[in-house]
Amino acid sequence: MFSGNKRGMTTLQRVLGIVVLIVLVATALFMFVRNTVDDTTFWKNYYAKDTALIVELLHASSGDTDINYNAWDSSKLLQFFLRSDRMDIYDYNPEVSVDRQLATPFRFAHNNNISVETNNISSTYFRIVKRDDKILLMKDALKASFCPTLPITSSNISSKKFFIDSSNQNSLSLIAGALRIYFQRAGATIVFSKDDADVSLSLQSHNEPKNILRFYYANSIERRQTNKLTCMIKNKMVQSLPDHFAATESEPIINGDVDRELVNSNRIGLYIEFGSELELGEFSGKEHIISEQIGKTVEEFFK
Amino acid sequence: MKKGILSILMITRFIFLALALFSVVFLTKYFVVQNLESNRLEMEVFYNRMIYSPNALAYVDNVTGRAYPGVIDFDKFNSENLDKTLNYTYKRTLAAKLTLGEFTPVYYNKEWYDRFSPLKRMRGLSGVLTLEKSLPVVYEDNDKLYPAILKVEILKQKT
Numbered sequence: 001m002f003s004g005n006k007r008g009m010t011t012l013q014r015v016l017g018i019v020v021l022i023v024l025v026a027t028a029l030f031m032f033v034r035n036t037v038d039d040t041t042f043w044k045n046y047y048a049k050d051t052a053l054i055v056e057l058l059h060a061s062s063g064d065t066d067i068n069y070n071a072w073d074s075s076k077l078l079q080f081f082l083r084s085d086r087m088d089i090y091d092y093n094p095e096v097s098v099d100r101q102l103a104t105p106f107r108f109a110h111n112n113n114i115s116v117e118t119n120n121i122s123s124t125y126f127r128i129v130k131r132d133d134k135i136l137l138m139k140d141a142l143k144a145s146f147c148p149t150l151p152i153t154s155s156n157i158s159s160k161k162f163f164i165d166s167s168n169q170n171s172l173s174l175i176a177g178a179l180r181i182y183f184q185r186a187g188a189t190i191v192f193s194k195d196d197a198d199v200s201l202s203l204q205s206h207n208e209p210k211n212i213l214r215f216y217y218a219n220s221i222e223r224r225q226t227n228k229l230t231c232m233i234k235n236k237m238v239q240s241l242p243d244h245f246a247a248t249e250s251e252p253i254i255n256g257d258v259d260r261e262l263v264n265s266n267r268i269g270l271y272i273e274f275g276s277e278l279e280l281g282e283f284s285g286k287e288h289i290i291s292e293q294i295g296k297t298v299e300e301f302f303k
Numbered sequence: 304m305k306k307g308i309l310s311i312l313m314i315t316r317f318i319f320l321a322l323a324l325f326s327v328v329f330l331t332k333y334f335v336v337q338n339l340e341s342n343r344l345e346m347e348v349f350y351n352r353m354i355y356s357p358n359a360l361a362y363v364d365n366v367t368g369r370a371y372p373g374v375i376d377f378d379k380f381n382s383e384n385l386d387k388t389l390n391y392t393y394k395r396t397l398a399a400k401l402t403l404g405e406f407t408p409v410y411y412n413k414e415w416y417d418r419f420s421p422l423k424r425m426r427g428l429s430g431v432l433t434l435e436k437s438l439p440v441v442y443e444d445n446d447k448l449y450p451a452i453l454k455v456e457i458l459k460q461k462t
Contacts, residue, residue, distance in 0.1 A: 018317065022317070025321075025324065026324055029324050029328050030327075033327060033331045045339055053345065056352060057348055059358065060352040085390075085391070086392075107391060107392060107393055107396070108391075109391045111358050111388050111389070111390065
């Protein structure tokens, strides 16, 4: 069967070549199917159109304009590449450059009087800015809060019991310690069991290569309140340290998630995951900023 | 087994494999909604940019730099200016005809307007979408303002 042919190529080599080709095609197809199933394709299309049309509208605006944009509907982190005549959206993949990826583009009309600064951004929050006849993307925090406006039962923070937990990682235990002191000073009670707490917070690290700030909130009867608190803390943290977080994600804790059972699932419970240990080094010396931002937000939440 | 028969058998297997792989893609594309219908929005955005952009038709005060929405600068009201200030690298998307009062109409992307125009009544994907608007404006010519009706017809290829 695998004897040599006239051209010197064996049947085995030919079959292997075809098999490699099939594997490549199959991988590409399954990548496509996977992206479709988790809605990434849809969100790439959506954000390409949405951001390109915003850039188009910015061409019509007179004066300076800032638009705060958040792309948190996509379950995957995306890369936004603003080019002179279009917006290209790519999957976020630090190992593969955008030149080697297939873009989801959407075009806008360019104008010689306005320069569109080419830049690439991979962040859940960014700003689309028009300044002095120049349009660009800026990696900056949201200035305005998009959190839901829920009627929060007015109750003072001093009547609340807090359970704060963290991993042994140096920065995180410092933040947790500072938070305990913050809440004690505000008159709240610190408890050492999540079951006794009205609000439980857990600070942990994840192993993602990028510094993604993740929030997992307890799926309890106070889920809407917890969701709002999550949103408020998220905005505040990204605002205070915009350069340290590439993206944020938030989702409810799934029942039976043993890795995240440290927070009280019956009341307000929030599990905050920072970047990998290596990236947590970036927060060295900034722990007080994070703890103060979380503390202030919780205090504001209960006002 | 002879080599020829074996090769034929392999080819049929590969064809079936290809069919199986592409059927997965076809079913996914068919059952999962991915497309966003935004043709109308794109035409509206284009219309607004054309009328209100200081770089397109809106009159701009040279001293203050202020743009006046709804005031058309007659010096800018020509096809050459529109093509230059609203420059899509992909020309086949949008075309427009603008008629200001009794003046001769001006065109944006005339080449494709002439091609799209006969397709206006055509249904299906080969047809084009139309957005027609008419708005009262004033136009500025030699430092004087004149009232007029601006009729805009935008044609867009269906995507």
